Amino acid sequence: MRVIDIRERSIDLSRYRDPSIPSGGLTTSIVALTTDAVRNGRPVIGYGFASMGRFAQSGLIRERFAPRLLAAGDVDPITAWTAMMKGEKPGGHGERCVAVGTLDMALWDAAAKIADLPLHRLLRQRLGNESPADDAAVPAYASGGYLYPSDDPGHLRDEMQALRDQGYDKVKIKIGAAPLAEDLKRIEIALKAFPGPHRVAVDAMNSYDARQSLDAAKALAPLKLMWFEDICDPLDFDVQSRVAEIYDEPVAAGEALFSAAEAVLLDRHGGLRRDRDILLFDPVHCYGLPGYLTIIEALEARGWSRRSFWPHGGHLFSLHLASALGLGGVEMNPLSFAPFGGLADGAAITEGHAMPPDAPGIGFERKTHLAALFATL
Amino acid sequence: MRVIDIRERSIDLSRYRDPSIPSGGLTTSIVALTTDAVRNGRPVIGYGFASMGRFAQSGLIRERFAPRLLAAGDVDPITAWTAMMKGEKPGGHGERCVAVGTLDMALWDAAAKIADLPLHRLLRQRLGNESPADDAAVPAYASGGYLYPSDDPGHLRDEMQALRDQGYDKVKIKIGAAPLAEDLKRIEIALKAFPGPHRVAVDAMNSYDARQSLDAAKALAPLKLMWFEDICDPLDFDVQSRVAEIYDEPVAAGEALFSAAEAVLLDRHGGLRRDRDILLFDPVHCYGLPGYLTIIEALEARGWSRRSFWPHGGHLFSLHLASALGLGGVEMNPLSFAPFGGLADGAAITEGHAMPPDAPGIGFERKTHLAALFATL
Numbered sequence: 001m002r003v004i005d006i007r008e009r010s011i012d013l014s015r016y017r018d019p020s021i022p023s024g025g026l027t028t029s030i031v032a033l034t035t036d037a038v039r040n041g042r043p044v045i046g047y048g049f050a051s052m053g054r055f056a057q058s059g060l061i062r063e064r065f066a067p068r069l070l071a072a073g074d075v076d077p078i079t080a081w082t083a084m085m086k087g088e089k090p091g092g093h094g095e096r097c098v099a100v101g102t103l104d105m106a107l108w109d110a111a112a113k114i115a116d117l118p119l120h121r122l123l124r125q126r127l128g129n130e131s132p133a134d135d136a137a138v139p140a141y142a143s144g145g146y147l148y149p150s151d152d153p154g155h156l157r158d159e160m161q162a163l164r165d166q167g168y169d170k171v172k173i174k175i176g177a178a179p180l181a182e183d184l185k186r187i188e189i190a191l192k193a194f195p196g197p198h199r200v201a202v203d204a205m206n207s208y209d210a211r212q213s214l215d216a217a218k219a220l221a222p223l224k225l226m227w228f229e230d231i232c233d234p235l236d237f238d239v240q241s242r243v244a245e246i247y248d249e250p251v252a253a254g255e256a257l258f259s260a261a262e263a264v265l266l267d268r269h270g271g272l273r274r275d276r277d278i279l280l281f282d283p284v285h286c287y288g289l290p291g292y293l294t295i296i297e298a299l300e301a302r303g304w305s306r307r308s309f310w311p312h313g314g315h316l317f318s319l320h321l322a323s324a325l326g327l328g329g330v331e332m333n334p335l336s337f338a339p340f341g342g343l344a345d346g347a348a349i350t351e352g353h354a355m356p357p358d359a360p361g362i363g364f365e366r367k368t369h370l371a372a373l374f375a376t377l
Numbered sequence: 378m379r380v381i382d383i384r385e386r387s388i389d390l391s392r393y394r395d396p397s398i399p400s401g402g403l404t405t406s407i408v409a410l411t412t413d414a415v416r417n418g419r420p421v422i423g424y425g426f427a428s429m430g431r432f433a434q435s436g437l438i439r440e441r442f443a444p445r446l447l448a449a450g451d452v453d454p455i456t457a458w459t460a461m462m463k464g465e466k467p468g469g470h471g472e473r474c475v476a477v478g479t480l481d482m483a484l485w486d487a488a489a490k491i492a493d494l495p496l497h498r499l500l501r502q503r504l505g506n507e508s509p510a511d512d513a514a515v516p517a518y519a520s521g522g523y524l525y526p527s528d529d530p531g532h533l534r535d536e537m538q539a540l541r542d543q544g545y546d547k548v549k550i551k552i553g554a555a556p557l558a559e560d561l562k563r564i565e566i567a568l569k570a571f572p573g574p575h576r577v578a579v580d581a582m583n584s585y586d587a588r589q590s591l592d593a594a595k596a597l598a599p600l601k602l603m604w605f606e607d608i609c610d611p612l613d614f615d616v617q618s619r620v621a622e623i624y625d626e627p628v629a630a631g632e633a634l635f636s637a638a639e640a641v642l643l644d645r646h647g648g649l650r651r652d653r654d655i656l657l658f659d660p661v662h663c664y665g666l667p668g669y670l671t672i673i674e675a676l677e678a679r680g681w682s683r684r685s686f687w688p689h690g691g692h693l694f695s696l697h698l699a700s701a702l703g704l705g706g707v708e709m710n711p712l713s714f715a716p717f718g719g720l721a722d723g724a725a726i727t728e729g730h731a732m733p734p735d736a737p738g739i740g741f742e743r744k745t746h747l748a749a750l751f752a753t754l
Contacts, residue, residue: 010440024464054466059436063387087401089431090583091611091633094469206467234468235638238645256468261612268615269646 001044001114002074005034006066006103007377010056015146017159017335022149027056028340029099032377033069033106037114046110047364047374050102051285052314052337060099069103077107081290093258097287104288105317105362113361119317120356123324127293131326138322139329140354141201141226142166143314144336145173145190152178156186159335160193166334167349170199170226176207180216187223197224198250206230206256210239217247227252227278235262241271252278255312258286260294267302274304278328282312283321296325314341316363320356330354339369378421378491379451382411383443383480384754387433392523394536394712399526404433405717406476409754410446410483414491423487424741424751427479428662429691429714437476446480454484458667470635474664481665482694482739490738496694497733500701504670508703515699516706517731518578518603519543520691521713522550522567529555533563536712537570543711544726547576547603553584557593564600574601575627583607583633587616594624604629604655612639618648629655632689635663637671644679651681655705659689660698673702691718693740697733707731716746 012019013026029050037044050057065084069075072083084100112119120136123129142163148155156173163171171194175183183202190200202225208216213232220228227250232239234256244251257266263281266272272279279299283292296306307328311318314333322330332354333341343349344357344366357363365371389396390403406427414421427434442461446452449460461477489496497513500506519540525532533550540548548571552560560579567577579602585593590609597605604627609616611633621628634643640658643649649656656676660669673683684705688695691710699707709731710718720726721734721743734740742748 054469055441057436058440059434059438060472061436063435064432089633092431092471092474092635094471094473095437096472097469233638235636235642237642256466258469259612261610265612265614265642265646269642 001035001037001076001110003033003069003072003080003107004036006061006070007032008058008061008066009377010058011373013052013337013340015053015336016148017338019338026053028052029056029058029061029102030374030377031061031102031106032374033103033110035110035114037110039113039116044110044113046106046108046113046361048102048105048107048109048317049340050098052333052340054098054285057095057099057102060096061102064096065099065103075107077104077111078290080104080107081288085287093262097258097291098285101284101286101288101291104290105284108289108317109361109364116360118356118358118360119320119362120323123320127324129324129326136323137350137353137355138319138327139352140168140319140332140349141170141172141329142168143172143203143331143333145171145186146336147174147177147186152186153189156189157193160190163334164193168332168334169349169352170194170201172201172203172226172229172331174205175202175216176204180212180219184219187220187225191223198226201226201229201252203229204231206232206234208232210242213239213243214246217243221247221249225249229253229278229280230255237266237269237271240266241269244271244273244277250276250278252280252310255280255282257281259291260298263295264298264302267299267304274308277308279304279309280312281309283318284313289321292321316344316356316367319343319354320362323356339367339373378412378414378453378487380410380446380449380457380484381413383438383447384409385435385438385443386754387435388750390429390714390717392430392713393525394715396715403430405429406433406435406438406479407751407754408438408479408483409751410480410487412487412491414487416490416493421487421490423483423485423490423738425479425482425484425486425694426717427475429710429717431475431662434472434476434479437473438479441473442476442480452484454481454488455667457484458665462664470639474635474668475662478661478663478665478668481667482661485666485694486738486741493737495733495735495737496697496739497700500697504701506701506703513700514727514730514732515696515704516729517545517696517709517726518547518549518706519545520549520708520710522548522563523713524551524554524563529563530566533566534570537567540711541570545709545711546726546729547571547578549578549580549603549606549708551582552579552593553581557589557596561596564597564602568600575603578603578606578629580606581608583609583611585609587619590616590620591623594620598624598626602626606630606655606657607632614643614646614648617643618646621648621650621654627653627655629657629687632657632659634658636668637675640672641675641679644676644681651685654685656681656686657689658686660695661690666698669698693721693733693744696720696731697739700733716744716750
């Protein structure tokens with residue numbers, strides 16, 4: 001295929017189901033790539049978006065990566081990626097990795113539409129996953145539980161109930177924005193809705209310093225959480241490993257690392273334990289699928305299992321990848337970051353598993369509000 | 378001061394004195410900040426630019442950081458920096474760090490013009506450097522020696538001679554773009570123009586893999602180079618430390634690291650030796666002066682001396698900082714990256730030292746071609 005037109009727009013994004021609650025000015029980029037391929041009499045268009053929880057990448061997409069992609073001629077998603085990365089320097093893994101990942105998502109959407117296959121099936125073919133496609137369902141948990149600016153306990157309780165009602169049996173909530181004592185009460189609310197060991201995870205969003213990290217680890221250890229995520233600064237492997245020394249339950253890391261080089265450093269120096277800990281790298285934020293695959297390869301070579309990877313993202317693209325690559329499971333954002341998060345319209349969680357949509361491409365067309373947003377491009 | 382208008386433009390940049398020689402499509406951002414301060418009946422304007430050797434940051438400046446700066450109200454460069462960084466997430470130190478650094482440079486230019494002082498004098502006051510300002514001269518070396526696409530030996534010889542003629546007594550050339558045997562001949566050309574120990578440095582631009590790094594280290598060791606710079610991937614601390622084990626002469630690192638978190642990792646795991654090795658962090662690329670100061674503080678706390686810092690950049694801003702902070706020395710780009718590199722018009726290198734211009738601000742107005750470029754904003 002050849003990419004003949006690229007459109008991009010930055011839009012506001014909310015962490016909350018009610019988008020009127022202030023959410024830190026988050027934005028994301030939406031893109032539409034028009035290809036020269038024609039299906040059903042119309043050009044195939046691939047759609048993508050940048051980020052759940054960081055910022056739009058309009059400038060980098062428009063100025064640096066879209067021009068390279070438009071000039072690349074006939075491509076598939078892998079050769080397109082190589083063309084986009086031409087001349088990029090080693091190091092500096094921030095922002096550009098998200099810009100490239102956004103375009104990469106749209107390239108895969110287009111390629112799978114051209115192949116008339118759901119993306120996970122195209123990837124199974126290309127990446128040699130021999131497991132039958134009716135094994136496509138992936139363990140999934142619901143992500144949410146941001147601190148509400150008013151009546152947090154009431155809102156959090158309602159949110160947990162809404163996620164249960166959607167069929168989820170595992171949940172992750174945010175901590176670190178409130179004092180630890182308050183967060184422990186918030187975790188209690190989540191545990192009441194999702195009782196039992198290893199069903200509630202907590203995400204400190206890289207907010208704790210050394211003291212806070214260790215204090216939280218001690219307080220959380222008896223709760224048998226699913227995992228303790230993004231504890232301290234993502235590059236503070238010293239504190240990360242000190243937590244792992246005193247916290248026997250699973251920890252999760254890697255959401256704010258964006259390259260294979262950083263992944264290897266995390267493994268070398270972060271104290272993670274291959275028998276239980278969780279790797280959160282976000283395929284879109286890590287230069288897209290080709291970049292994500294270099295991370296999986298680097299860590300598999302160092303003794304990690306694919307089952308340790310639970311990609312951050314909470315959207316359909318991560319779900320296809322987790323299914324096709326045989327990863328451990330996947331995040332879903334059923335109530336956050338609308339209209340990007342969660343499953344296709346009408347799709348349900350079954351016994352804790354999510355299924356990628358059975359439509360050509362990523363299946364954004366099965367999410368009415370998201371499809372309508374893309375159509376404005 | 379209050380920033381009332383911000384203009385930005387992306388422009389092409391060349392590594393070569395002759396800009397018609399292809400140079401990898403490098404670009405940089407130039408910015409002009411108009412303040413509400415008035416001097417000599419005119420508003421004070423601060424100027425800055427992004428990068429020597431990476432890419433422009435138009436999008437991030439226009440979409441994310443300029444709006445925050447314009448909304449910040451009364452600021453000085455430090456409070457302005459805090460306003461620009463508001464809501465930024467931990468990790469992901471690439472691109473945005475350069476965008477923030479670009480605006481930071483212009484903020485310091487404006488602040489020093491308002492104070493009617495050369496920047497290094499303003500910084501001496503603010504940062505408490507008690508050494509007399511007539512100690513302002515800084516050890517400087519000339520950077521250049523990129524591989525020429527045709528007749529490299531002849532062009533390189535001419536370039537080395539031109540740098541000698543400008544009074545430089547130390548030089549750095551690039552290696553790694555040619556096979557090692559050819560690079561050894563290129564180093565010989567540089568050594569002929571700059572004979573003696575520790576007067577020629579080489580910069581592999583992070584291009585070597587593990588094998589190449591170790592092979593080069595063995596071949597370079599007898600040459601008594603000033604230093605061996607940016608050897609392997611900037612985050613491959615394993616290879617970096619294996620080189621340091623077999624290479625007794627100085628190595629230099631840090632140009633492609635952009636945060637205090639990465640600087641600490643380099644120190645912890647990169648095998649650097651505090652008695653001889655060189656730290657290249659670029660103040661503009663590391664979120665500007667406030668970010669650069671966090672790196673200096675973190676590494677001083679770990680036992681490094683300020684004399685180990687030789688900031689990358691090759692321009693007047695780095696020169697002011699090196700002077701005011703009492704750093705070991707500074708890079709200059711007399712023939713590369715025109716019109717940004719090198720000293721003020723008519724200024725000379727004296728006994729291997731460079732002196733920041735004695736004009737208010739950074740002194741860009743003393744570089745005719747650069748001032749003319751900024752005036753187009």
